[in-house]
Amino acid sequence: MFYWSYHIIFMKAEMKMKPIGFGIVGCGFFGGEFARLLQEMEGARVAAVQGGSGKSARAVAEEIGCGFEERLEDLVRRDDVDAIVVASPNHLHREPVLLAARHGKHVFCEKPVALSNEDCRDMTEACRSAGVRFMAGHILHFFDGIERVKRWIREGVIGRPIAIHSERTGWEEPKPDVSWKKNERESGGHLFHHIHELELMLALMGAPAELYMAGDNVAHRGPGFGDEDDVLLLTLRFANGGFGTLQTGSGFRWGEHYMKINGTEGAIRIDFRRSAVELRKPGERTVSFGLHDEPLDNEERIRIYEVMDGGVIYGDPQKRPPAFLQTAMRREMRCFLDAIGGKPIEDDKRALFDGTGALLSIATASAAMSSRRSGVPQQVPIVPDR
Known part of the structure; x- marks a missing residue:
């Protein structure tokens, strides 16, 4: 040492x-x-x-x-x-x-x-x-709108969060070449490969006490497909008394990509397709703004979703990521660079560095897949505070 x-x-x-x-x-x-x-x-x-x-x-x-x-x-x-x-x-x-x-x-x-x-x-x-x-x-923590959502929840703007729901769904056609991303042994399947939403739910709601997940590969078998489940439906009971649900997969003809956080005094909707965040509180005017600070980033994101089905998308190594992702990736690397240089880590980014963000998201995803295979609810192993 x-x-x-x-x-x-x-x-x-x-x-x-x-x-x-x-x-x-x-x-x-x-x-x-x-x-x-x-x-x-x-x-x-x-x-x-x-x-x-x-x-x-x-x-x-x-x-x-x-x-x-x-x-x-x-x-x-x-x-x-x-x-x-x-x-x-x-x-x-x-x-x-x-x-x-x-x-x-x-x-x-x-x-x-x-x-x-x-x-x-x-x-x-x-x-x-x-x-x-x-x-x-976990790049979602570097989207401007999500940083504001996290701040609202920390400050109690919507009261105590009691229910959260997330969907990242769509439909996929067979591919001439099956990528490693479509094989569960290599990618972990939809829940692991698209772990962004699950990890954000945990960051907002805390650790789950128990969960249950149902799922199967119901419509994507045979040539042109991998072996991952295409429909996954997850229900969580959080240790703080709240509840959560998540739907993900490529077996949904009506694709969606959003998250709703309901609290005792208000609610927030993160709409990834419209690149917008909304805050609703009783008796107050709805607050709405872009998911990204740069208007062009929001416009580009909306255009991309207009030509894709729901929230199921995979990057092409032959192409550069869109500008809204480049913006977040640049902020992500700057955060890493600053931490290496000894600069203080912002409070809302600490879980990305102390191991708890990684450990909790992987423990939850692993328990969910175990529930999917066994057909019974699972408890999530306790992740120690760092």
């Missing part, structure tokens, strides 16, 4: 004199964009990228003018790499996080952090023991 403490102090002193060097693991839709954003960010520099097949990673390395490493071990051993961004497929997060921690590198890990409680605990504990920063990549 003394060695790691000395190592981190030495790293911080060096970082004040030179940009923080980043290594990127996985250069698909998000990983490639993180590399581009960091290369342009003050105080940061991408030293090298690494990718399994090498095609996307090599292309990104050539585009932004950084190094390329074929082997993960070579990336984490580089002296010019201070931090690792893990954006590989969901089932390939554990090894790079553990290797990065072992070599004293700070870690940002894309959602879902892991596909099992054991892996998530091992990853967070490895970073804690090594004395390095570990940040979970």
